[in-house]
Amino acid sequence: MAVNVVLIVVFAGLITIALGLDAASVNNVGIYGGHDISIEQAPFMASLRLNGTDHYCGASVIHERFILTAAHCILPDRKYTVQVGTTYANDGGQVYDVEKIMKHEMYNYTTHDYDICLIKLKTNLTFSAKVNKIDLADRSVRLKQNIQVEVTGWGATSADGDISNNLQQVTIPIISTFSCCLKYLKVRHAITSRMFCAGEQGKDSCQGDSGGPLTLNNVQVGVTSFGSGCGKLPGVYTKISAMLPWINDNIKKNL
Numbered sequence: 001m002a003v004n005v006v007l008i009v010v011f012a013g014l015i016t017i018a019l020g021l022d023a024a025s026v027n028n029v030g031i032y033g034g035h036d037i038s039i040e041q042a043p044f045m046a047s048l049r050l051n052g053t054d055h056y057c058g059a060s061v062i063h064e065r066f067i068l069t070a071a072h073c074i075l076p077d078r079k080y081t082v083q084v085g086t087t088y089a090n091d092g093g094q095v096y097d098v099e100k101i102m103k104h105e106m107y108n109y110t111t112h113d114y115d116i117c118l119i120k121l122k123t124n125l126t127f128s129a130k131v132n133k134i135d136l137a138d139r140s141v142r143l144k145q146n147i148q149v150e151v152t153g154w155g156a157t158s159a160d161g162d163i164s165n166n167l168q169q170v171t172i173p174i175i176s177t178f179s180c181c182l183k184y185l186k187v188r189h190a191i192t193s194r195m196f197c198a199g200e201q202g203k204d205s206c207q208g209d210s211g212g213p214l215t216l217n218n219v220q221v222g223v224t225s226f227g228s229g230c231g232k233l234p235g236v237y238t239k240i241s242a243m244l245p246w247i248n249d250n251i252k253k254n255l
């Protein structure tokens, strides 16, 4: 069993190298089965741009000066910018320069554990109807099975599709960690207490949605982390409530 796990990890690594992608982006989880929305309906939505050009990951505005995304969205030695205030991935909005990138110290790219990253911008955001922060969930927000949550992003709308230019959103149910663990056992991937699962057949997040927010009643409860084939296994999300002390500490230290 242990040998198999190692072999699968090595095999996944080889596929990753063959595709020239970072480990997590292979399993990057675009909105699958969702619908168009406008930025005014999700003004906390940001696009993390790689090399200052292309949409690479989703992100959320959580403070005038800070954006939240997934740690696996950060590749070494690349330049990132953050685009906000637009419905369209490739048009409009404002672009902000990044001052500092803080990946969680415990982030593990093999297990996807602690998949969270705080980004400090060089200047404050200007809030408007199209740019605003979202509140983060603490432990009082219960993620019970079958509660409906929203995932938002510019990710692919099919498993091997391009990113979507118009912002998408899909409503999906929370899946119990027990049944999610059983499903992920088949692909030998652990669901830790920093993770939770959501999705249903045909509705999911997909390539390019990583780093984006999962929300419940306009509170962010998750960060899109990984999946296995869009709409096949439930999507896995970093649990905001488990990361909240780390997020608050790092904002305070870096204000």
Ligand SMILES: *[C@@H]1O[C@H](CO)[C@@H](O)[C@H](O)[C@H]1NC(C)=O
Residues within 6 Å of the ligand: 050, 051, 054, 078
């Ligand atoms: C970004 O820049 C790096 C370093 O200059 C380059 O290797 C990489 O191919 C670029 N990536 C994209 C998506 O343009």
Ligand SMILES: *[C@@H]1O[C@H](CO)[C@@H](O)[C@H](O)[C@H]1NC(C)=O
Residues within 6 Å of the ligand: 108, 109, 110, 111
């Ligand atoms: C990541 O987790 C794996 C599996 O638990 C472990 O073997 C590995 O050492 C960890 N890597 C890092 C960098 O902590």
Ligand SMILES: *[C@@H]1O[C@H](CO)[C@@H](O)[C@H](O)[C@H]1NC(C)=O
Residues within 6 Å of the ligand: 064, 065, 124
């Ligand atoms: C940036 O926003 C913070 C509130 O989070 C405020 O205290 C600070 O004065 C602002 N800085 C500038 C330069 O506007």
